[in-house]
Amino acid sequence: MKIIKDYLDSLFLTVPITPETKKAKEDLLAIMEDHYHELIAEGKSEHEAIGAVISEFGSIDEILAELELEQAEEDEDYPEVDAVSLDEAIDFWAVTRKFAFELSLGILLLALSMSAMMFIGFSELFAFLGILGFSVLAAVGIGFIISGSMKYVREKRKLDDRPLARDVYKEAFFQLENYDKSFRMGLALGIGLCILAIPMSIFFTSIIYAVTLGISAFFATGGVGVFLIVYTSIVRNGFKKMTNGQYFVSDEDHPGPRAMKHSYGSAAPLIITLRKFYWPLVFIFYLFWSNLTGWANSWIIFVIAGIFYSLVSETLKKRK
Incomplete structure (x- = not known):
């Protein structure tokens, strides 16, 4: 319910506070919440229901016209001054996707570097290839993590403590709703691969007595699973950050x-x-x-x- 309330608050930012507007806002919130519960009862997911509720209610001008209320004129203190624009939000989501990929890939490469290390005990050639593979994969993986993180932090700082324009706020809900299915699939597959890594390791080590191969398979399979979990979670969080209130907060522990x-x-x-x-x-x-x-x-x-x-x-x- 907090998301719907925050969205309604953003619509009424420029509406004068009077007994009539307060009652109108309370009535609208009650109607939106009732409609939300109806959609949940029909089998909609939380984000699908929220997106549908928001999309079915018009702009603040239409709402006020129906309620025969007036909107205050915008002035220099209006909260949407210096607001995060839709173009900036789209750029941020693109950077978030890139960061999610680079971080996830870096973690995967680190896991594969551990997998490569398992082969150093076979022969001199395998030992050389294992050490080389470990060094290269670990170095590239760490490079991806550091590079992606620095770019992502810089992009977040540009938006920090700035109000979210209404079109950004609304678009974020739709993006979150549209990505929800991909997130659930990626999360489920990632968790499945992480779980699968354990029996795979047991199979190789206990049944065919290939301990090295078993440990190597564990790191490789688990690494792919973590890649999917981290990637989908970060992309989804990029959309969700634009729905968590009226201001963008780059650091959840230190809002501006x-x-x-x-x-x-x-x-x-x-x-x-x-x-x-x-x-x-x-x-x-x-x-x-x-x-x-x-x-x-x-x-x-x-x-x-x-x-x-x-x-x-x-x-x-x-x-x-």
Whole structure:
């Protein structure tokens, strides 16, 4: 339901806050949620249902016209100033796909390098080829991972803490819905290959007594499985990042000032300060308390601190 609520919030960004518009927004949310549950009951997936709900409701202008409400004029403080455009979003998704491929390929090459290492015990020729294969595959794999990660981080920084234009927000839902089937297939096949790697290894090592071949097959099959899991997950997350609220957050643990203000309102500076100093102070207190009373049970401090932090965060968010 959070996705639908966030989408509705984005539609009403420029609508004056009055009792009529608040009631209209609440009524629309209730209608959209009811329709969502109807689609789920018909057998639609979560993302299919969300995409259908959003697509069946018109633009904010059409909604306001039907409700006989007025939209505020845009000014320099309108949240879509400096908004992430659809072209930028498409470029980001392309970079995300490339990063997903390079990272997944790098992991696969590292797995294959371990597979190549298994042959060094056969003969001098195999030992040379195994070491050469390990060195080349590992070096290329690490190169792909580092290169792809750096490009991806740079692209995310360009969009960080910027509002998402409405067409971006809507397109992201459709892309997420369209990719959902590919994601499920890739995830299922990847998990299947990772599981298959174990009996394959057992077959070669225990039945035909080829231990080296069994271990090599384990790394190769598992590597392909991990490739599929990582690739499909990262591509899907690229679409999902554009649906997780009204602002793009490049680092989930460190949202920018705009995203913080959107979530916490006037309490945002307090939350920012809390995130900077809270856990270091908790750690210092943990060391002090452990030295004073012993280390056996002092770990409970982190549990209590985590619960307290969550309660404070949620309370301030609700107050906004």
